[in-house]
Amino acid sequence: MILFSDVSKSYEKKTVLNSISLIIKKGDLIFITGPSGAGKTTMLKLIYCSERPDSGHITVADWxxxxLKQHEIPELRRNIGIIFQDFKLLPNRTVFDNVALALSIHGMKSEKIRHYVNEALDEVKLLDKASLFPQFLSGGEQQRVVIARAMVSKPIVLLADEPTGDLDIDNAKAIMELFSKINSKGTTVLIATHDDNLFRASGKRVVFVNDHYIEKEYIG
Ligand SMILES: Nc1ncnc2c1ncn2[C@@H]1O[C@H](COP(=O)(O)OP(=O)(O)O)[C@@H](O)[C@H]1O
Ligand SMILES: [Mg+2]
Structure with a gap:
């Protein structure tokens, strides 16, 4: 599903990733971890083409x-759900509209949009908050809206960057359970986190990035 082959990436003259290779199978749930500045976020950005590698290849499904040429990027991104801290909910839109906006398929009938948005909100158990503005939701609930927004277009891959960074332990656990549920329905899930509580005893693959390399891999 996702393949890194000999990928190197630097910003200006600073090397971040040095010839890393990684195979992620369809339907996997995998953690990318390592110290701050190790390149976790960069790896996710390379997958959805917001950064380009200096050398090497990255494939996602058949892409x-x-x-990829610039005009081919939107098609790739329609198939990738993204949960990033700098991609916040719009405060002046309702929960429903925040999720609906992500359905950037031109010409979709409003009835169909309502169906998909309600389905996504039901999945994260927030149907009853659809008409509220984000500020009236708890941090955990807001993050569940973010997940609904990422999943509403039924992506084949879900990328989550430090998805529990702002949450307490109970909310973090609930978010992780949601990711497991999403994964069990077939979506490939990548979670970048420095928080080892998330993958301890998860039974899932953990990729530890450090010093520009994949230093080790183990089962959490
Ligand atoms: N756009 C950028 N320009 C310059 N340096 C960057 C940029 N993005 C990230 N970096 C640097 O690259 C390194 C890796 O960053 P990042 O991928 O965000 O690491 P992580 O997510 O593991 O904390 C850091 O040293 C960071 O400061
Ligand atoms: Mg990061």
């Missing part, structure tokens, strides 16, 4: 991401 050779490292070779």
């Amino acid at each position: 050779d991401v490292s070779k």
